[in-house]
Amino acid sequence: MTTDIRICFVGDSFVNGTGDETALGWAGRLCASAHACNFPVTYYNLGIRRNTSKDILGRWETECSLRLPETCDGRVVFSCGVNDTVIENGAVRVPPEESCANVREILRSVTKYKVLMIGPPPVGDDSQNERIMALSQLYAAEAKILGVQYIDLFLPLASDVAYKREVLGNDGSHPRSSGYTKMANIISSSSSWWFYAP
Amino acid sequence: MTTDIRICFVGDSFVNGTGDETALGWAGRLCASAHACNFPVTYYNLGIRRNTSKDILGRWETECSLRLPETCDGRVVFSCGVNDTVIENGAVRVPPEESCANVREILRSVTKYKVLMIGPPPVGDDSQNERIMALSQLYAAEAKILGVQYIDLFLPLASDVAYKREVLGNDGSHPRSSGYTKMANIISSSSSWWFYAP
Numbered sequence: 297m298t299t300d301i302r303i304c305f306v307g308d309s310f311v312n313g314t315g316d317e318t319a320l321g322w323a324g325r326l327c328a329s330a331h332a333c334n335f336p337v338t339y340y341n342l343g344i345r346r347n348t349s350k351d352i353l354g355r356w357e358t359e360c361s362l363r364l365p366e367t368c369d370g371r372v373v374f375s376c377g378v379n380d381t382v383i384e385n386g387a388v389r390v391p392p393e394e395s396c397a398n399v400r401e402i403l404r405s406v407t408k409y410k411v412l413m414i415g416p417p418p419v420g421d422d423s424q425n426e427r428i429m430a431l432s433q434l435y436a437a438e439a440k441i442l443g444v445q446y447i448d449l450f451l452p453l454a455s456d457v458a459y460k461r462e463v464l465g466n467d468g469s470h471p472r473s474s475g476y477t478k479m480a481n482i483i484s485s486s487s488s489w490w491f492y493a494p
Numbered sequence: 495m496t497t498d499i500r501i502c503f504v505g506d507s508f509v510n511g512t513g514d515e516t517a518l519g520w521a522g523r524l525c526a527s528a529h530a531c532n533f534p535v536t537y538y539n540l541g542i543r544r545n546t547s548k549d550i551l552g553r554w555e556t557e558c559s560l561r562l563p564e565t566c567d568g569r570v571v572f573s574c575g576v577n578d579t580v581i582e583n584g585a586v587r588v589p590p591e592e593s594c595a596n597v598r599e600i601l602r603s604v605t606k607y608k609v610l611m612i613g614p615p616p617v618g619d620d621s622q623n624e625r626i627m628a629l630s631q632l633y634a635a636e637a638k639i640l641g642v643q644y645i646d647l648f649l650p651l652a653s654d655v656a657y658k659r660e661v662l663g664n665d666g667s668h669p670r671s672s673g674y675t676k677m678a679n680i681i682s683s684s685s686s687w688w689f690y691a692p
Contacts, residue, residue, distance in 0.1 A: 314536055317529040319518060319537050320517060320522070327517040332515070338543060345500075345536060358556075365544075
């Protein structure tokens with residue numbers, strides 16, 4: 297059994313940690329915590345600003361295969377959705393049914409790696425949040441059908457007044473370090489997380 | 495003038511921050527410091543373990559173009575070399591003249607972004623260090639010809655006994671957080687660094 301665990305976090309600006317002045321984001325925090333628990337994981341952050349599920353479908357395999365050789369315990373964490381729900385030119389960037397189909401195709405195509413999905417977080421705009429919540433539920437259903445663990449960020453953060461205040465005080469979409477710490481805590485508190493320590 | 499600065503750090507495991515239990519590496523530390531100086535940069539870490547100059551030549555443009563839209567102030571930091579000097583099957587993985595030609599081609603092909611090069615650091619093995627030092631000098635000469643700023647890591651770290659002790663106590667090549675902090679300090683103390691604050 298190899299202890300050479302390498303994790304690619306593939307997604308959007310929330311995966312990237314945009315707005316986090318510590319440059320860690322939730323993904324970096326989770327990897328630092330894994331190190332502290334004696335899992336010296338290799339951390340590859342592949343979050344890209346403005347990326348939708350379609351963008352991720354188009355690039356995830358190329359980028360992950362360059363980073364996860366067969367000799368390692370390769371894992372991939374996906375997270376997307378917020379950008380799909382953004383309205384541009386009078387329509388959402390990616391309609392929910394297409395967004396779900398993209399996620400289904402992504403999750404189905406992961407055959408070589410352990411996989412996990414993290415749901416999209418809420419933003420500062422209430423009407424967009426309705427679309428994000430609906431999409432997160434659809435994603436969760438897709439993941440369940442395919443037997444992929446899904447960790448929801450939307451519900452715990454949507455009820456967090458301080459989180460929303462931080463987002464609105466920043467750029468309206470992204471939190472700063474406090475919010476990213478909350479996301480990391482929600483994920484690491486889930487028994488679906490690989491390094492969950494109750 | 496946009497203040498939307500996005501930086502891709504393209505390179506090897508040292509760029510990735512392999513071995514750093516804080517999950518920041520030198521690149522993450524530099525971006526956190528930039529934030530603290532009111533430059534809220536977007537941080538893209540594209541370091542890949544085992545990557546040589548040839549691997550980086552093959553992927554840098556595809557990966558950076560997905561992350562640096564024309565509307566932002568896009569920048570790229572390159573760093574490689576240690577893996578080129580590794581001996582496999584009786585020969586170095588990439589001979590020095592080929593390694594230099596790769597770096598030359600990379601630096602010449604960067605036309606859309608501001609660019610900076612960081613030299614390879616020393617490892618725990620003295621004979622490999624001779625090859626790394628020679629390669630770093632060749633890289634510096636290439637960068638100078640092309641008018642690209644080059645920050646040397648080799649000399650300041652090679653004379654640092656504590657750095658070498660940390661590398662040898664870890665995996666023989668990579669330091670832990672103290673060593674990555676030293677690298678970040680060497681870079682941020684250089685007037686070639688974009689956010690240099692004397």
